[in-house]
Amino acid sequence: MSYDHQPVSPVFRIDVSAEPEATQPPGTSDRHVVDLLQQLVISQQKQTELLEVLVKSQNAANQQRANELQQWKEENPVLAEKCHAAAETLSRVQTEFLDSLTEEIQQSEDYLVDGDYMLNEFVDRFGPRMAHLNGVLQMLAQLSHDPQAVSS
Secondary structure (H helix, E strand, O other): OOOOOOOOOHHHOOOOOOOHHHHOOOOHHHHHHHHHHHHHHHHHHHHHHHHHHHHHHHHHHHHHHHHHHHHHHHHOHHHHHHHHHHHHHHHHHHHHHHHHHHHHHHHOHHHHHHOHHHHHHHHHHHHHHHHHHHHHHHHHHHHOOOHHHHHO
16 A cells, blocks of 8 residues: 655655564563553562551551550540540531531521522531531540450
């Protein structure tokens, strides 16, 4: 299939009809593939080693944090008990808050879907309170003394 019969400037012609055997010795392309695959395996092994180091580091930091938290609970058992009671109370408050939030959503569904203003008002009204409530509840739960942990 030659296109020499069309008047095309030699600047725009590229010869791609070279024989593969003439440009590369036999088996060279296979060797390149093998070399690339070996490099890929070496890279994956390095990545695996780095991930193992990262996981060990994270586990060590988490273990240290858990040990410090447990030590604090042992040094402050009364305060840990108070945190536990406060977390239970705040959990009930959060449940009531979620109940009123879901009722508000059901009553205002059309307005929330159709209007950006109403959605922004809703988020401004409930968002910060929910975020702060969750933060305080998480902190109290972490600092609280779990009575079931002592008995088991």
